[in-house]
Amino acid sequence: MKLVTAVIKPYQLDAVKEALHALGVAGLTVSEVQGYGRQKGHTEVYRGAEYTVEFLPKIRVEVLTDEIDVEKIVDAVITAARTGKIGDGKVWVTSVDDVIRVRTGERGLDAL
Amino acid sequence: MEINTGNTAWLLLSSALVLLMTPGLALFYGGLNRSKGTLNMMMMSFSCIGLISVLWALYGFTLAFGTNGSSGVNKILGSFSQYLGTGTSWMNEIWQVGGQGIGIPTYVVMAFQMMFAIITVALISGSLSDRLKFGGWVLFALGWFTLVYVPVAHWIWGGGWIGANLGALDFAGGTAVHINAGAAALGVVLVLGKRIGWPRENMRPHNVPFVALGAGLLWFGWFGFNAGSELTVDSVTSAAFVNTQLATAAALCGWCLVEWLRDGKPTMVGASSGAVAGLVAVTPACGFIPPLAAILLGIVAGALCALAVSLKYRFGYDDSLDVVGVHFVGGWIGSLWIGLFATPGVNAVVAHKSLFFGGSADQLWRQIVASGSVSIYSFGIAAILALVLKAAKALRVSEDAEVGGIDIADHGETAYDLTPSGGAGGAFAMAGITPPPTGASSDGAAPVGEKVAG
Numbered sequence: 001m002k003l004v005t006a007v008i009k010p011y012q013l014d015a016v017k018e019a020l021h022a023l024g025v026a027g028l029t030v031s032e033v034q035g036y037g038r039q040k041g042h043t044e045v046y047r048g049a050e051y052t053v054e055f056l057p058k059i060r061v062e063v064l065t066d067e068i069d070v071e072k073i074v075d076a077v078i079t080a081a082r083t084g085k086i087g088d089g090k091v092w093v094t095s096v097d098d099v100i101r102v103r104t105g106e107r108g109l110d111a112l
Numbered sequence: 113m114e115i116n117t118g119n120t121a122w123l124l125l126s127s128a129l130v131l132l133m134t135p136g137l138a139l140f141y142g143g144l145n146r147s148k149g150t151l152n153m154m155m156m157s158f159s160c161i162g163l164i165s166v167l168w169a170l171y172g173f174t175l176a177f178g179t180n181g182s183s184g185v186n187k188i189l190g191s192f193s194q195y196l197g198t199g200t201s202w203m204n205e206i207w208q209v210g211g212q213g214i215g216i217p218t219y220v221v222m223a224f225q226m227m228f229a230i231i232t233v234a235l236i237s238g239s240l241s242d243r244l245k246f247g248g249w250v251l252f253a254l255g256w257f258t259l260v261y262v263p264v265a266h267w268i269w270g271g272g273w274i275g276a277n278l279g280a281l282d283f284a285g286g287t288a289v290h291i292n293a294g295a296a297a298l299g300v301v302l303v304l305g306k307r308i309g310w311p312r313e314n315m316r317p318h319n320v321p322f323v324a325l326g327a328g329l330l331w332f333g334w335f336g337f338n339a340g341s342e343l344t345v346d347s348v349t350s351a352a353f354v355n356t357q358l359a360t361a362a363a364l365c366g367w368c369l370v371e372w373l374r375d376g377k378p379t380m381v382g383a384s385s386g387a388v389a390g391l392v393a394v395t396p397a398c399g400f401i402p403p404l405a406a407i408l409l410g411i412v413a414g415a416l417c418a419l420a421v422s423l424k425y426r427f428g429y430d431d432s433l434d435v436v437g438v439h440f441v442g443g444w445i446g447s448l449w450i451g452l453f454a455t456p457g458v459n460a461v462v463a464h465k466s467l468f469f470g471g472s473a474d475q476l477w478r479q480i481v482a483s484g485s486v487s488i489y490s491f492g493i494a495a496i497l498a499l500v501l502k503a504a505k506a507l508r509v510s511e512d513a514e515v516g517g518i519d520i521a522d523h524g525e526t527a528y529d530l531t532p533s534g535g536a537g538g539a540f541a542m543a544g545i546t547p548p549p550t551g552a553s554s555d556g557a558a559p560v561g562e563k564v565a566g
Contacts, residue, residue, distance in 0.1 A: 010540075011542065013544075013545070030543075032539040033539070045371070045375045045377070046379065049311070049422075051314050051316045057539035057542060059540075059543055
């Protein structure tokens with residue numbers, strides 16, 4: 001099993017959610033995060049004094065999946081999240097040892 | 113003499129306009145401040161409305177505008193008893209200017225001048241944000257009002273040595289209000305010290321729309337401040353009104369121009385600050401100079417104040433919201449402008465020749481002596497008051513209180529509810545997601561309003 005994690009621009013969340021829904025992804029988790037990548041933050045000037053805003057608001061999307069669907073999911077996320085401008089975010093995939101559904105106690109692929 | 117209804121109505125309206133400037137100032141300063149001290153910032157303005165109004169009626173007005181029987185004493189301070197308290201004996205008295213009744217009850221003049229005293233003290237607070245004990249502020253306001261504002265108002269407008277003997281001019285308060293408050297701000301700041309983390313830490317304005325709203329209210333109220341200062345309604349009133357608008361508009365352009373050239377982008381904070389700088393600068397001169405000189409004054413004041421607010425970084429004093437850079441510098445520019453452009457063609461009160469209307473420095477040196485004297489006096493007394501408060505441990509809040517926020521430490525309240533249940537947004541708001549309500553917890557302790565579905 002795999003965990004697909006994407007850090008994306010807030011305004012792209014709707015598109016990513018739609019794309020994952022179209023693939024039949026059963027569930028996902030989103031959280032508010034702050035950070036920066038290559039675009040760094042930005043500077044603002046007030047009364048001649050420069051201030052650097054280092055951390056920008058982002059959204060982290062996490063999806064659990066089996067190994068068969070993982071590439072489709074990654075492709076769907078990057079297609080939906082891409083604006084072509086710096087700051088679009090990143091997607092990474094990690095292996096997951098086990099998954100347990102809390103309500104039933106099902107494990108592994110059955111719990112997805 | 114009977115009451116002149118036109119003059120009186122205008123001065124009553126002007127009084128209300130000038131009062132509105134102080135809540136405007138609270139928004140202007142509150143928005144420029146960091147969020148954790150914004151209520152304290154606004155409270156420093158609002159507390160002046162409370163405290164100074166009462167003190168003005170009790171003893172401020174008579175000491176500033178009463179006439180002392182001894183002409184020697186009258187040069188320094190007004191009468192101790194003429195308008196002491198809230199005597200109804202002078203309720204029907206008509207105010208005199210130059211021995212002539214102007215058809216306005218003395219009560220109305222008292223109310224009008226009260227609003228000036230309030231905002232002058234409040235102006236100082238902008239340099240002291242986030243670190244001055246609120247109790248210390250109240251004591252400072254009491255002391256500075258009594259020892260500085262009241263006598264200086266008398267020197268300039270109440271028949272004291274600056275107005276009556278020196279012949280320096282100050283139409284609506286360039287020296288009495290802005291230079292006075294600006295010099296005091298510098299005096300206190302040097303004793304009070306910098307905010308923890310300044311200038312290394314990010315202390316950008318937390319609410320720019322507040323800044324713009326505050327500047328707008330100040331601009332609106334300033335018509336009462338400037339055009340009202342003629343007291344009556346005549347050609348000088350109209351000149352003051354028009355000059356106020358022109359100089360302020362030009363200063364807004366001047367400040368933005370500096371930003372555009374230097375930083376690449378004009379800002380809303382800059383436009384608001386430029387407007388205030390223009391209002392400050394035109395205040396002393398608005399009733400003495402022609403409109404073209406007012407436009408020039410605005411451009412110069414807007415540009416110079418935009419540059420002057422950077423001086424604190426060079427010299428290392430934490431004038432938090434630039435009271436020195438805007439009010440002290442702007443007030444001086446306006447005061448000197450009288451020496452350059454004042455003309456009897458606008459106001460018959462102009463008795464000495466200015467540089468561009470008569471080719472003489474006769475008025476200019478009087479302006480320098482007046483503004484210089486008030487600068488030194490106000491700076492000195494303010495610094496002494498701060499030193500006394502410091503010795504009494506009433507000046508600065510503890511480090512914990514300052515870092516945690518003076519709003520919580522000294523007032524027990526916060527400006528904004530930033531918890532998700534209070535509707536705060538962040539990235540989720542940008543993404544169009546509303547955070548789930550946190551009130552309905554599993555132990556059944558749902559908010560009363562949500563128990564209907566039970």
